[in-house]
Amino acid sequence: AQSVTQPDIHITVSEGASLELRCNYSYGATPYLFWYVQSPGQGLQLLLKYFSGDTLVQGIKGFEAEFKRSQSSFNLRKPSVHWSDAAEYFCAVGAGGGYNKLIFGAGTRLAVHP
Amino acid sequence: GAVVSQHPSWVICKSGTSVKIECRSLDFQATTMFWYRQFPKQSLMLMATSNEGSKATYEQGVEKDKFLINHASLTLSTLTVTSAHPEDSSFYICSATPGQSNQPQHFGDGTRLSIL
Numbered sequence: 001a002q003s004v005t006q007p008d009i010h011i012t013v014s015e016g017a018s019l020e021l022r023c024n025y026s027y028g029a030t031p032y033l034f035w036y037v038q039s040p041g042q043g044l045q046l047l048l049k050y051f052s053g054d055t056l057v058q059g060i061k062g063f064e065a066e067f068k069r070s071q072s073s074f075n076l077r078k079p080s081v082h083w084s085d086a087a088e089y090f091c092a093v094g095a096g097g098g099y100n101k102l103i104f105g106a107g108t109r110l111a112v113h114p
Numbered sequence: 115g116a117v118v119s120q121h122p123s124w125v126i127c128k129s130g131t132s133v134k135i136e137c138r139s140l141d142f143q144a145t146t147m148f149w150y151r152q153f154p155k156q157s158l159m160l161m162a163t164s165n166e167g168s169k170a171t172y173e174q175g176v177e178k179d180k181f182l183i184n185h186a187s188l189t190l191s192t193l194t195v196t197s198a199h200p201e202d203s204s205f206y207i208c209s210a211t212p213g214q215s216n217q218p219q220h221f222g223d224g225t226r227l228s229i230l
Contacts (some may be wrong), residue, residue, distance in 0.1 A: 051144035098216050104157040
């Protein structure tokens with residue numbers, strides 16, 4: 001069965017520090033992978049996606065993610081975190097192909113210290 | 115960018131009442147809409163997929179008679195929680211897409227439902 005695992009429930013970093021959020025997936029075919037961000041009490045905003053091609057994908061707000069098939073991972077990175085990045089981050093796989101039938105990980109809550 | 119409006123944003127009601135949540139795509143035609151449920155500090159769980167003019171497809175374990183979904187137009191889908199009880203309290207989020215798998219889902223801001 002398809003699944004997404006985000007090992008870190010809560011991460012705290014200092015403003016200006018680098019960030020890496022981990023994501024592992026289980027999917028039988030070529031995965032469609034996504035990272036979303038959710039601010040408190042709001043819906044989700046797409047940060048970036050991987051469908052095919054270059055395994056290092058760039059997203060909005062300075063985020064990037066690298067698809068590693070051998071490790072079944074799609075970790076999210078940002079070189080320098082801003083206080084406004086504090087939010088909940090969800091990794092997801094498109095189980096129905098593309099954006100269809102998204103299966104989300106449990107999420108990682110990011111706190112940023114000034 | 116594409117905007118999805120969800121209404122109401124917050125509702126409190128008594129046990130036994132029915133609650134309707136609306137999801138509207140404001141600037142595109144949403145062939146497909148999705149309804150998710152999110153428990154506190156947990157992930158989103160897909161409840162159902164609705165295609166305009168068709169019956170919704172419910173995920174395993176979701177009671178279709180409890181959570182009625184209507185997608186009568188290309189810009190509006192509704193989720194009705196019938197005879198709501200405290201265990202139905204949750205954050206409900208909709209998303210909408212033009213329908214093709216390479217088109218992103220655009221999410222509403224969610225509805226917080228509290229049943230007393």
